[in-house]
Ligand SMILES: Nc1ncnc2c1ncn2[C@@H]1O[C@H](COP(=O)(O)OP(=O)(O)OP(=O)(O)O)[C@@H](O)[C@H]1O
């Protein structure tokens with residue numbers, strides 16, 4: 001996958017940014033707060049139809065403007081495609097997506113059609129915040145290449161929400177709550193199976209990556225501790241926890257409680273990892289994501305790297321360069337170019353550098 005150009009109108013602090021890319025490595029440099037990450041965010045809108053930053057969509061549109069527009073031209077398996085994303089705030093919030101010029105009705109079918117892998121400092125929460133953040137990482141990854149998973153996940157979450165709402169109704173009957181069980185079980189089992197398959201695939205990949213970054217020192221694993229393993233068990237657990245769930249006001253069993261330990265047997269990096277080990281684990285996970293997406297789609301995702309370079313020590317940079325070598329194209333932000341040649345390991349990648357200043361972007365000719 002190769003991003004050939006992007007047009008950005010009234011997104012964040014970019015009023016009018018038009019960029020053409022000819023290289024595999026694209027750098028955005030500039031001081032803090034100038035609008036570098038905003039460009040990566042615009043790319044993520046084209047891929048995920050939402051931002052990779054947790055943020056209120058109302059904040060996307062440039063202040064004092066009413067709508068935003070982003071258009072990307074991509075080369076995918078030697079075919080040209082365009083994707084356009086528009087967001088209107090007035091009179092009501094409305095999102096429009098066009099694929100090759102045609103308005104898309106079911107936007108969720110286009111989620112992940114432009115495969116990207118993002119590496120940014122907040123990713124550390126996958127380790128620090130434990131299971132919830134890890135389930136989200138996994139769900140986002142699998143949804144990006146499996147429409148089936150994306151749909152099952154949405155269905156499961158909707159049924160769970162309805163069941164939880166029934167649990168909160170005072171004097172609700174047992175029937176009105178258990179009504180949801182069969183659907184919850186059938187969708188939940190699918191989640192369990194698909195998560196299990198991906199985590200099995202990830203296990204040795206992750207272990208090898210972590211070892212490689214640490215020169216053999218860190219022998220961490222990613223494990224899967226599903227909350228339920230088969231439909232009968234899930235049914236029984238739902239029945240057994242009925243009183244407890246009523247008291248809690250939510251459903252206490254199911255794949256929304258799956259655990260994904262990362263570290264050593266019985267010892268999670270959340271508790272025992274050093275900052276460096278946690279970073280290594282995150283980079284390893286993202287490298288797994290890259291590999292898995294590439295395998296499934298038969299195409300390399302675009303790598304989006306926000307502010308990560310400076311945080312890496314020499315060894316991790318080397319490993320990172322290995323990922324870069326495999327990537328179709330990579331977009332970075334950094335405050336200055338110092339150390340970039342070292343970091344690229346003297347490789348001869350073609351690269352383009354753009355300077356970002358108050359939402360204005362200029363090409364830097366001789367970087
Ligand atoms: N809706 C908006 N309209 C106008 N400006 C906005 C909007 N949302 C955010 N901004 C501005 O965008 C700037 C932040 O841009 P961005 O996060 O891309 O910075 P950055 O160059 O990545 O900085 P850093 O190096 O600190 O990460 C801020 O100055 C912020 O005020």
Ligand SMILES: [Mg+2]
Pocket residue numbers: 036037038306307333
């Ligand atoms: Mg930034």
